Amino acid sequence: MTRAILSSVLVVGLFGCDAAIDQKGPADPTIVPLDLMRRGDTRVQTPEVALCDSGRKYVGFGGIELTADRRDVDLGFEKARVKPFSALQTEYPRVLGNTPGLLASAESTFGTTPARWFPAPQASAVSMYTAFRIAFQGCLTVTNTPAKYNVEATQETATAECSAWAKKFWSRPALGPEIEACASMILQDSAEETNLRRRWAYGCASVLTASDFMTF
């Protein structure tokens, strides 16, 4: 009995907000889902969501709404955090299976953290390029031995590898345009590179420098 009451209260608490629900309207026919988007398209469809003001309001003495200046943030937003160097130090070896040599001397580039402090990690042109270099070095080790990286990539093999890397580096399946961007690095954007293993490594590094790896 007690459990049933608690469950009811929980359900009401979770879903029973009384604010107006901002239900989204029908999709614009010119908008396509993100996972069907081709590189170059900028039309994206987001999931339909129902939103309501969560959090209780309080009226103080004199009828003043005490939470009037409270800034609501929608669910699902602002969840990502840039990984500090202390995390990257173990993250690169974890996903790559090797430790890029550049990593050892890169701490000052990503910003040293004073003892007993945790400042929000900063990113810059230099740190992002350094991240790409570290990723490329690690990816070169990944592509250095297997025979499959010593043959010219096709759309099918590039797509398969990019999908596998994304799943490994990001812990989620990649969407079509993301796979296409990675495959394009291998198939077209690195075309001047004569070493096939390096071409694969460029694609790998581009996935490894994307935000799904650089943030948590």
Place this chain on the structure above:
Amino acid sequence: MSHRFSRRNWLKGVAGISGAALAARAGLWPSVAQAQTVTERPALLVVFLNGGYNSVFASADSYAGAGTFGVSGSNQKNLGNGLVIDAPTLGTLPQFALDHMATVGVRHGLTSHEAAQEADFSDGRSHYAIQLAAAMGGDGAIKCVQVGNRAVPGPKPTEAGVSMQTITDMKTTVEALGGSTDGSAPKRNIAEKGMAASKFMSAQTLVTSPTMTKVLGEGYQAAVETLQKPVRPFDYAALATAYGMGATATAVNNFNSQIAAAELMITAGANVVVAVDGGWDTHGDRDGSSVRNMMNTRILPPLKTFVNRMMTDPERNVVVAIMGDFARSLPGSDHAAALSVTVMGKYVKVGTTGKMSANVQLPAGTPSVPGLWAYFTKILKVNQPIFGTNPHSGLVLT
């Protein structure tokens, strides 16, 4: 009040990011501002002393009457036109600096660190350093720089494509700007496409966490733009030697390396560089000995090197400003409500608008912070009056 989820805004964001990435991949990213037309390359170095900048340095004679802050008849240096500075510290700067130095008054009326620091750099919406860097144009890949880990105060929204980039290591900076001799490194032009691809793949995160990943998005874009620029050769060994650093000491982790990094970035085309130094909340420093000691041991040695190498270059117009939250009040060296800023530059006329009273106050009518930045704009010869009319016109050499 509720910040509603809006598909339209989400789409706009993704469209903007995707478009930016694709434009960058195609080499179509627009120029951020019109190019500077004068032949001298202008640049501003702001030395921000976190905690406060005692006006004994820039307005020494204010304290001579009562002998406060340790001022005596023998430790003042009269530069003329009403400007008297602290002789044992600023007075030892190279002659070029002394001949082109002014004290600029800022009557901001703020005595809390947080409010004063933010007001020195921002109106709450824009960041003056980024605004100025954007207005100055030029061809530098990185136009606005924070050297070192100490954060420049104030919100830092991107202005006309210019964001504030943090430089914390000179080796990797030289490699990004000047190319690498490491044969295993990625080819520069392919790496640029790789960075653009990474940014494209990051679109969802950048849109759904716009605040928390702001620096990440700016970093991708600035990296793409940096790699699009021609490589610039740098002689790091010579730079390190000039600043008394070891050739392998590349981390920007003290004031000396901050100023070396400032020279590196200005040489690479940066317009505005900010170096923040800590430890200047000098309560109880009644005779000014603590701030004089920090100035002489930490700040001035690299600054003298910088002045000699950068400010006397006939092809440059480098301005140096020393400022802080506010001046220190009397008798206990606490928080004053105004600031006397030291400015040095080729087009600076010796003089002062920042002479404090004996009790550390500036006259009514002394301009506030935007007036200081308007002055910077004038002496840097930037044509756009982005901060309004310069109220310190008597301090400009024409």
